[in-house]
Amino acid sequence: MSRTGEDWKFTAVITAGGRSSRFGSDKALALLDGQPLLRHVADSLQACPTRLLIAPPGRYTLAGWEVIPDTRPGEGPLAGLEAALNHAQTPWLAFTGVDLPGLTPGFWGALARARTPAARAVLALDGAGRPQPLAGLYHRDLLPHVTALLDSGERRLRLAAPFEQCVHLAGLSSALRNVNTPADLTALAAERAL
Numbered sequence: 455m456s457r458t459g460e461d462w463k464f465t466a467v468i469t470a471g472g473r474s475s476r477f478g479s480d481k482a483l484a485l486l487d488g489q490p491l492l493r494h495v496a497d498s499l500q501a502c503p504t505r506l507l508i509a510p511p512g513r514y515t516l517a518g519w520e521v522i523p524d525t526r527p528g529e530g531p532l533a534g535l536e537a538a539l540n541h542a543q544t545p546w547l548a549f550t551g552v553d554l555p556g557l558t559p560g561f562w563g564a565l566a567r568a569r570t571p572a573a574r575a576v577l578a579l580d581g582a583g584r585p586q587p588l589a590g591l592y593h594r595d596l597l598p599h600v601t602a603l604l605d606s607g608e609r610r611l612r613l614a615a616p617f618e619q620c621v622h623l624a625g626l627s628s629a630l631r632n633v634n635t636p637a638d639l640t641a642l643a644a645e646r647a648l
């Protein structure tokens with residue numbers, strides 16, 4: 455798929471308002487192959503015409519990315535998705551977090567090609583066969599549903615789209631390596647050095 459073709463007309467979103475409590479320092483800035491994790495993720499979405507970083511103003515500098523503050527700070531990535539849906543410039547958002555440095559343009563292209571007319575989310579399955587909601591395509595029609603979830607006290611990102619409106623895609627789990635702890639990062643760096 456062409457990186458400049460029709461399919462790249464997503465609003466790219468990185469939600470980056472977390473506390474990195476398991477990592478112990480800001481994991482977005484932790485280095486892998488000499489680059490911050492945030493940079494790895496951003497590079498996978500650089501072809502998107504609009505790029506949003508949901509984060510406290512002043513926390514990160516990422517050229518070409520517009521910083522949008524959380525409307526519900528500290529309420530988790532589902533709240534980050536709500537803020538992003540409110541600012542969507544396109545029908546579809548490519549939404550992810552700071553801690554999936556294995557994402558690539560090819561990953562997003564595969565999700566784009568898996569969309570169906572009825573789909574409102576496209577999620578890849580991880581190595582255990584579970585949908586990974588932190589690296590997915592979400593349609594802006596989901597905004598009222600996401601707001602209703604948050605208003606009711608729900609915080610689970612995996613509920614952002616009703617199951618029957620989700621497309622699930624196998625075969626992409628290697629892109630979904632998630633860094634939550636320093637040990638996760640050490641293991642990933644060791645594998646990449648092989």
Ligand SMILES: Nc1nc2c(ncn2[C@@H]2O[C@H](COP(=O)(O)OP(=O)(O)OP(=O)(O)O)[C@@H](O)[C@H]2O)c(=O)[nH]1
Binds near residue numbers: 476509524530533
């Ligand atoms: N916008 C926004 N993003 C969040 C929020 N909480 C977590 N995130 C992001 O969601 C993604 C996945 O979250 P986690 O892996 O739980 O990250 P975290 O909350 O920083 O880490 P822990 O404190 O260890 O759970 C990361 O990109 C976080 O920055 C929030 O309140 N607002």
Ligand SMILES: [Mg+2]
Binds near residue numbers: 472
């Ligand atoms: Mg968390």
